[in-house]
Amino acid sequence: MPSPSQSIAIEFDKIRAAHEQIRAHIHRTPVLTSERLNGASVASLFFKCENFQKIGAFKARGATNAVFSLDEAIAQRGVATHSSGNHGAALARAAKLHGIPAHIVMPSNSAKVKVRAVESYGAHIVFCEPTEQAREATCAEVIKKTGATLIHSFENEDVIAGQGTAAVELLEDVPDLDVVMCPVGGGGLLSGTAVAAKSMRPRIKVIAVEPANADDAAQSFRAGRRIVTEKKFTIADGLRTNVGERTFPIIQHNVDDIVTVSEEAIVSAMRTIWETMKIVIEPSAAVPYAASVENKIALEGKRVGIILTGGNVDLDTLPWLRMR
């Protein structure tokens, strides 16, 4: 359990409350198994399919919980965030559900499909230079001008609590898991997952997986302090973010290990899941399965839950075609 000294100590009660709050607005996604993948693995794998979630990713959970947790007067002034990916669409959708304005700051080089997704929920898009600095500055400006509330994609207690609800459902469906695995970028999903899983099943192991090209969380975990790194390219673009100041202490206290995988392993794992399970997942979602294939963790005979985080891919540029 998170110690009381942390800047955000997520209690499991908050995750339970988040689940009640968002239940009507999200899908209870299925947990799928594959005889073929189990045959090829030393473990039994249970895939929590957040690619089937609203907006195509788990981010719908956290954003919805954050919007619905705002005081009504504050909510009416709107919400804002900067995101090139799924959180932007998730926040836009949550704001629409709640009938409030959303301002989404997006880098000018964002994939068209992501821009269209945000637009489809009627959000106000503000484009900026594709740097972290420009994103933050533009977002601050928008907030100053509109009075909107920043809903950060992971440095936010309500977002973290919302993301934790995926693990709640996974463990409700498969209570006797030995291990739960998820990817780590900013750490919102991982924090929520770890608190939920350890609360529901104290002896469960929580393993996070990260692209080797963006391994700040693994480095930080080993060093015992948050290390910010310059990221190389990774196909798992959702995981390029550095782990958060607020999420890292929760991760330190609740996660058992963080391992890394190569780009090749991510692409291969993604393709295997498409081919075998007949489902579309995005590269970031393939990262934990890649670790299981590469035997990065001792999983022999274990029952392993894997959160497939999302399914939003550009079908024009599949990574196994791009890599040639």
Added chain:
Amino acid sequence: MPSPSQSIAIEFDKIRAAHEQIRAHIHRTPVLTSERLNGASVASLFFKCENFQKIGAFKARGATNAVFSLDEAIAQRGVATHSSGNHGAALARAAKLHGIPAHIVMPSNSAKVKVRAVESYGAHIVFCEPTEQAREATCAEVIKKTGATLIHSFENEDVIAGQGTAAVELLEDVPDLDVVMCPVGGGGLLSGTAVAAKSMRPRIKVIAVEPANADDAAQSFRAGRRIVTEKKFTIADGLRTNVGERTFPIIQHNVDDIVTVSEEAIVSAMRTIWETMKIVIEPSAAVPYAASVENKIALEGKRVGIILTGGNVDLDTLPWLRMR
């Protein structure tokens, strides 16, 4: 209902019996809906996901039923078929389950992924020239030499009964459908689907959809007699076969309409389903949804079941990339 004068009059009891016989060996596949696709449609759509079926296609149903329906002495001599696609894998798997040999005649230009699938079930593969004549001649030879029983992919009562079980499950899950749609190639799935659907819900409409480039079934249906055509290329390669001598009378008696769709519509429908539903389906499986998008049938306000027939695609050559 099929009239007693037909060469194969499939009774619904045969389909029910098939379901009992194969139940333990197949998946009960889910029926999925999509708020987004419903929002874009005049109808409510219910997708029966046979892409999640064993071997990745509904063909597992018919082949399993055929193998398990054989007299034991005959079964022991093995089974044979010619197939470049899913039926070969389905028969190989069914034979393996039953512990008997399978001989699969495949054209020498078959996709490697299909060959590997058949091999993975331990079947004996015999390659032949890629013509219908060579396939049939080679298969006859294999049968003469081995004493194996031919299990045709659609001109077989047990196969048809097995394929009909997908519609049984669909109507068990969604009893109040107004329309059921499936693609038509040889007509095995369509025959079984039509008999099952009309038996369970007599006022349901059964609509078949065919690529315009392979429209022999539509032509035959209009003419009232079986017309065999030379096929042009269609991306929906599973549907190039001419409708069968035995399946056509069942179709004539039980199907309400057969409509056609363009290649562009098939590719676009396939991509929309991947993108929106996050599932992998093969081109043939996209054909009925393409007809609904193109308003080829009056579906306004209707509850429409669509059988997504399979999910076996070559991920190296996606049709929307190929068409450029």
